[in-house]
Amino acid sequence: MLSGAEGTRLCAYVVLSLMTGVRTEEARALVWPHVHLDPPGDIPPHVEVWRSVRATGDTKTKKSRWTLALPEPVVEALRARKDIQETDRKVAGKKWEENRLVFCSQVGTKLDAANVRRGFRAIIRESRIGGSWTPRELRHSFVSLMSEKGVPVEEIARLVGHSSTATTETVYRKELRPVITKGAEVMGNLFA
Template identity: 55%
Template sequence: MTEQSKKPPRRSRGEGGVYWNEKRQRWVATRVVAYDDRGKEVRKTGYGKSRSAAIDAVRRLVRAYENGVPPGAEKLTVRDAVDDWLRYGQGQVDESTVKTRAYLSAHVVDGLGDVLLRKLTTKHVEAFLAELAKTRSTRTVADVKAQFNSAIKRAVARDLIERNVVEFAVTPRGRAGRKSKSLTERQALDVLELTKGHWMYPYIVVSMLVGIRTEEMRALTWNHVDLDSNPPAIEVWRSVRTSGDTKTKKSRRTLAIPDVAVQALRRRRREQEADRARAGSDWAGTGHVFTASVGTPLDAANVRRAFRSALKLVPSVDAKEWTPPELRHSFVSLMSAGGAAVEQIAHVVGHSDTSTTERIYRHELRPVIHTGATFMNEFAGMEVVNPEWHMDPLFKMPGNGQVRQADDGG
């Protein structure tokens, strides 16, 4: 005797109606959850291949109703949640940030877009991230997860689902990303010398010799450049961010600029005046230092293309391998090679602490680090004259003033 032909057991209180639907070939469970203004029943209906499955289905619907989940939410997919967040959940952010988030979120839609929100599990998320990690860097994998997490968090806040399963997923390690690098001293001199004929030369000089961020360079205006003061200086008070503010409070700074940069900026002013004359009424007149031929500010793509075009004039570097932000890395590394303390460098480049300067920006330009060997040569060559020789007690034998040799244990 089939399950549907059996006489169903007596329903428990609050279970609602359960019956076999011959047309659908499914068990159907129904339950009244409320009454509308006219006294009409508001019912929830669940289906299943077995009686217990149908009851479980209607229980989930009732629970969702009681938790305030909107009607139709059970049909929403991951794609719907991501689209909703991209459209309404980002707040006031830069256009470039919107594009970046859309790019990262596209990975989520491609991988899990058709999965129903209410059926999304941590296992789904971790499998998706593991697959992504095969072809993307660790940073990209983490960024994709962050965008996914924001979308699902918004869905939870709107009562579309009960919990954020993305938050509990483990982020795998992806492929090693491209590390930023610095021009060597020789390469830096070649760039300064051989790009003089390129219109990008003033940008390169200021970026490399003053250490300003690319987002600060593009936002720099002439009213923040004083070439006639003593010393000549640039007020780094703005960036291309939506707010117009610099990245951090310490990034807002006024910097003295070297003579080569002063000459480059004077040249830039002359070239811009020539551009203005040629453009005539088409001139935009934004007041920016670095502009296109009609006075409009440069965007990141403009700068990147022009920078690589200029580097093609320098045989000692591969233009395709360098990006504009690495001029700032070069500035930090050249200052370090010149003997500047890391605290000084961090202050100049506007870092809130020295750890960022040391971990990310400062690259060792010397092929061999001599400091340790030089110190130890001097140490080993010293003569022990008397027992009172002022040396760390760790290296002295009690009472005889001789240097203690290391034991077998190191």
């Protein structure tokens, strides 16, 4: 999927969503003043997920309003996105609509969910992974990948802004391995 996204207008959107687990409505509402690619001191690069495209402009829940450190691939993708946007701004000239959005059209206007779905479907076709993926599955993939790497469900719930682990476990986490092996591993080591 990541290779299919390379060079597309949604590349940074896909990378950010997959590697941080932000909701689609939060990614679409992300503004540059909330993106810190070169923060001062020992603070890592991060995004402030404080807005949403929901009617109120708020995130889904109060716990969903959080600040997330960014892995290096996300930082690189957002830097590239900024460069693309600067080119778009110059080409658009007076047609450019300034709204400080990270993810916007070639003239600066908001992307709606249909714009994102259409671009995402093209990425899925290009990557040849098949199926009927939707952008929200990037968040599901984030949760599943965290789980696969042994991150405790409580920490995953905190990372995605869930107030409890129930939603994380029942709705988002899809086990990547068909057989749960942890018990056998622990007991095998204990009684080896």
